[in-house]
Amino acid sequence: MKTSLDHLPEGKQRELAHVVETVREGFARATAQRTQPRFRNGKLLKIILFGSYARGDWVEDPVGRYFSDYDLLIVVSHDDLTDMAEFWEKTEAKLLADLSAGTVLRTPVSLIYHSLDDVNDKLRLGRYFFMDILRDGITLFEEPGHSFVEPQPLSPEQALRETREYYEDWFGTAQEFIEGAGFHRGKGHLNLAAFNYHQSVERLYHCLFLVRTLYSPKSHNLNRLRDLAEELEPSLKTVWPRETRFEKRCYSLLRDAYIKARYSRAYRITEEELDWIAQRVALLQNLVREACESRIETLAKAA
Template identity: 65%
Template sequence: MKSIDDPGIALPEGKRRELERVVALLREGFAETVAERRAPRFRDGKLLKIILFGSYARGDWVEDPVGRYFSDYDILVVVDHEDLTDVPEFWLKTEDRLLAEVGEGKVRTPVSVIYHSLEEVNDKLKLGRYFFTDIVKDGIVLFEEPGHPFETPRKLTPAEALKETQDYYEEWFESADRFRSNARDNAAKGWNKEAAFLIHQATERYYHTLFLVRTLYSPKTHNLNRLRSQTEALEPRLREVWPGSTKFERRCYELLRAAYVKARYSRHYRITAEELDWIGSRVEVLRGLIEELCLKRLDELERAA
C-alpha cells in the first residue's frame, strides 16, 4: 500500500490538509469514546489503520459544481476487534463532528467512513473479495499502528468469481423485487407509510446488488445517502436516477431517505400518493440500470470462465 507521504501521490495541498483534519477527528473521537468504557476490551481497544480508498486514492475524483456532483473521501477505519465497528456505540459522535465540519466549511469534501476489524479485512483478503483487494492495491495509508499487517490478497479463479457473483445477484435482486412488489400492494391499499418503508428497502437492496456484483462486498449500512454515494462512485451512470432540480424532487428523495426510520416509528411522517408515485418511477429507472449493469458484469465473468 502507498503512504500519504510517498512521492507521486497527486493530492493537492488543500486536500491533504482536509485529510489531516479528518484523521485527527477520527483518532480523537475514538480515544474519547473508548476512554469512557469500563470493560477492558473496550477501554484498551485500538485504532490500527485509517486508509483513503476510492476516487481520491486512484486520482480520478470528481468536483462538478454544474452537475452538483462531488466525490467523497472514502475512508476505511480498521480496529482491533469487531465490537469496535459498531457505529452507534463507538463512532456516531465522531461522524456528527465530521458532518458539522463539512457543514461549517472547515472540511469542504464530504466524508464517507466504513469500519472493519483487522481480522475481518484479512478474512476478506484471503477470500479474494475485490473491494478489499482493490483497497490494498490502490489505497493510501493516512495513519497506522506498526505491527498489524494485512494478509496477501488471494486472486479468485474466473469460475469462483462467476459462481459467487451469480449467487449474490440472484439473491439480492430477487429480494429487491419482492420489496418493490410489496410496496406497490401497500400503496394500492392507501398504506402510504408502509409503502414508503418497503420502497426504501427495495432501493437499498438494488444498490447492494450492484455493489456485491461488482466487488463481492457491500457496506453494512441502511444510510441511503451513504449507500447511494458509494454506489454512484462505482457506476457514474446511477447519478441520473435521482434528479434534484426541483423542490418536489428533492422533497421526494428526502422522504425516501427518511423512510427507513420515520415511516415506521414517527407519527409525524407523511407521504402522499403523488410523492410515492414519483419515487416509484425513479426506482423503476434504478432497477433497470442495476439489472443492465449486473447482467453485463455476469456476461464478462462467463466469458472469462
C-alpha cells in the first residue's frame, strides 16, 4: 500500500497527522483502564486513508456547502475493539470538537472500524470496498507484522448473483418501510411514520453500498451513511437540500427519528414536515434504483 501524502497540501497533511495522533491517543486511553487482558492488550494495528483524499479527487465547495470527509479505516486486533460506544465514542467527540473549533482541524472525519481478521475475510470474499482500499488507500500508521491477505476477486457470475440478491432484499425492505410510513400517517401515528422513513432511507443507502461494493458500514447514523453514499454516487447530493431552516429541521427530524421518534416524549413532527421528507425519500429511492440497476446491467454484460 502507498504511504505518501505528497499529493495533499501541507495543511491537509498537518490535519491528518493530528487525526492520527488523536485516534491513537483515544484508543490508548480507552484500553488503559481495562482489567480483562483481551481488552487491555488489544492493539491498534493500522490507520488507512481511503476515498477521495487518498485518490486526490476530494471536493471543497463552500457555495454548494459540500466538503469531502477524511475517510479512515481503523484496523484493530479483534472484533470486540470495534465497539463504537466502548472504545471510540470519546475519540469521535474529540474530533468533532476540534472541527467545530476550526483551529487544528477544518475537514470532517469519517471513521470505520474493523478487526484485521474481518478485513482479511472480506478480501478473501472479493469485497470490492476493501480491495479498492488496498489499491488506492494510504497507510498513515501501521504496526509491523500484521499484513493483509491477497484479495480473491469474485467471478463475474458470483458478483452478479450476490449483487442481485442484495438489491432484491434491501431495496424491497426499503419499500416496505415506505409503505409502513404511509400506513402510520393514515392512522395519525406521525412519530412512527418518521421512524419508518428513517429506516427506509437507511436501507436505501445500505442497498447502494452493497450493490456497488458488496459491503456496507455497520451504522444507523444517517449523516455518516449519507456522506459515504454521496461520495459513491454524487447524484445523491441533490436529495437533501440544506438551504432553509425548514429543510435543515426536516432532515434533523429524520436523522433523529431512529431513537427519538420511538422513545422521546419531546420528539414532535408535523404533517408538513413529513410531506417534505416523503418527497425527498421518493427522490432517493428513484436515484438508488437507477444506480443499482445500472450496476446490475453492467455485471450482467460481463457475466
